[in-house]
Amino acid sequence: MMVFRFSPATVRASSGMSLVQGKLRSFESVASVLDTGHAESGSKRSVWNHLVRHAEFYSRNQDSWNLALDLGPASPMLEATRNTGCGLASRVLRCDGSLSSGGGKLLISLPSAMQIETAVIVSKMRPGELQGTICVSSQGSCAMACRFCDTGLIRQAGAGINLPEWAILEQVLHAEAWLQREGSQKVSNVVFMGMGEPLLNYGNVLGAARMLRASGHKVTLSTVGVAPQIRKLAKDAPQGLNLALSLHAPTQELRDELLPVASRSWKLPQVFSAVRQFEEANGTGVLIEYILIRDVNDGDEQAVALANLITEERIKCAGINLIPYNPTDAGAAHGYRPPSDLTCKRFREKLRSLGAPNATIRFSTKLGRSWLAACGQLGLKKPPKAFESIAAPRICM
Numbered sequence: 001m002m003v004f005r006f007s008p009a010t011v012r013a014s015s016g017m018s019l020v021q022g023k024l025r026s027f028e029s030v031a032s033v034l035d036t037g038h039a040e041s042g043s044k045r046s047v048w049n050h051l052v053r054h055a056e057f058y059s060r061n062q063d064s065w066n067l068a069l070d071l072g073p074a075s076p077m078l079e080a081t082r083n084t085g086c087g088l089a090s091r092v093l094r095c096d097g098s099l100s101s102g103g104g105k106l107l108i109s110l111p112s113a114m115q116i117e118t119a120v121i122v123s124k125m126r127p128g129e130l131q132g133t134i135c136v137s138s139q140g141s142c143a144m145a146c147r148f149c150d151t152g153l154i155r156q157a158g159a160g161i162n163l164p165e166w167a168i169l170e171q172v173l174h175a176e177a178w179l180q181r182e183g184s185q186k187v188s189n190v191v192f193m194g195m196g197e198p199l200l201n202y203g204n205v206l207g208a209a210r211m212l213r214a215s216g217h218k219v220t221l222s223t224v225g226v227a228p229q230i231r232k233l234a235k236d237a238p239q240g241l242n243l244a245l246s247l248h249a250p251t252q253e254l255r256d257e258l259l260p261v262a263s264r265s266w267k268l269p270q271v272f273s274a275v276r277q278f279e280e281a282n283g284t285g286v287l288i289e290y291i292l293i294r295d296v297n298d299g300d301e302q303a304v305a306l307a308n309l310i311t312e313e314r315i316k317c318a319g320i321n322l323i324p325y326n327p328t329d330a331g332a333a334h335g336y337r338p339p340s341d342l343t344c345k346r347f348r349e350k351l352r353s354l355g356a357p358n359a360t361i362r363f364s365t366k367l368g369r370s371w372l373a374a375c376g377q378l379g380l381k382k383p384p385k386a387f388e389s390i391a392a393p394r395i396c397m
């Protein structure tokens with residue numbers, strides 16, 4: 001397996017252009033400088049692209065680095081941030097799992113003392129090639145409090161739960177660093193499926209998504225159905241942004257039970273109307289996500305209702321992801337249990353027999369259960385088994 005290596009010298013040598021040496025305190029300072037009007041067109045993206053390409057170096061040297069930027073000597077941003085100190089603002093406190101075993105979870109601390117989790121999944125591994133999917137968090141907890149999800153149980157002190165744009169992007173940097181250290185030479189896919197409802201942190205998520213698209217990441221944003229913001233996103237989304245709808249139930253009644261806050265805030269007709277608007281504006285079908293919970297929503301009756309709903313609502317629908325429920329404290333309080341593999345397959349076959357588009361069971365999400373990183377399990381809890389930080393010791397404090 002090839003090992004990615006980088007030093008500032010190689011940046012200078014490989015660029016073939018004169019580079020300006022400057023110091024940036026953190027990506028937070030980059031963002032704040034740009035936000036206060038020092039921005040020049042494209043500067044922020046230049047910084048971000050550079051950081052992504054060399055994430056391993058910057059994450060490893062997070063306390064002390066000089067940023068080598070090809071921005072030209074007159075860059076106002078560089079002048080404004082010169083000699084202000086160095087380092088990334090967030091810190092990786094713990095890494096659970098290992099990329100060689102298929103993925104893991106980073107526990108990250110922000111300067112505000114808020115903690116967040118980022119899951120990393122290795123979706124493809126061939127000799128010399130490794131493709132990762134980074135599941136980023138957009139909030140420090142979640143007001144949606146879906147009944148199967150531990151993120152809704154988190155209580156963190158502080159001014160607010162929304163993560164700033166830089167904190168979303170730094171999760172990607174830390175995760176890319178981990179992947180690059182293992183030999184990855186490709187940018188990862190990024191999915192907004194971690195802690196929080198991304199569309200309730202609209203501005204920061206949109207800003208981060210734009211940056212990620214600009215750096216070549218494939219980006220999927222998952223929502224429980226915040227209808228007004230889906231409509232807004234239809235106009236604002238960067239080209240190629242994928243949208244996933246966490247539906248989880250084919251009827252309003254069942255949705256009221258599983259996702260009480262979201263379901264009562266935005267009724268199904270309202271949600272699907274917004275989804276159609278997004279699909280029309282962006283030309284792509286929305287992915288439907290459906291968590292399968294034993295004896296709750298995994299029967300033939302629900303499969304038929306789901307297939308009918310998709311047809312009746314006339315959405316393009318890129319596919320249906322069936323996700324076996326992963327055990328959580330939140331779900332246990334309601335008696336939820338995972339379905340059998342056989343039941344999952346039966347549900348999928350029923351959908352297929354009814355002509356529902358591209359139904360796939362995501363058995364792979366079960367992999368993350370070992371380190372409490374599977375869907376619904378991001379609750380800031382240490383896995384029962386000790387998955388120590390040996391896979392990425394240098395990015396942990």
Ligand code: SF4
Pocket residue numbers: 142143144145146149150151152194195196197224376
């Ligand atoms: S499933 Fe998503 S929206 Fe629901 S509580 Fe968990 S993080 Fe929030």
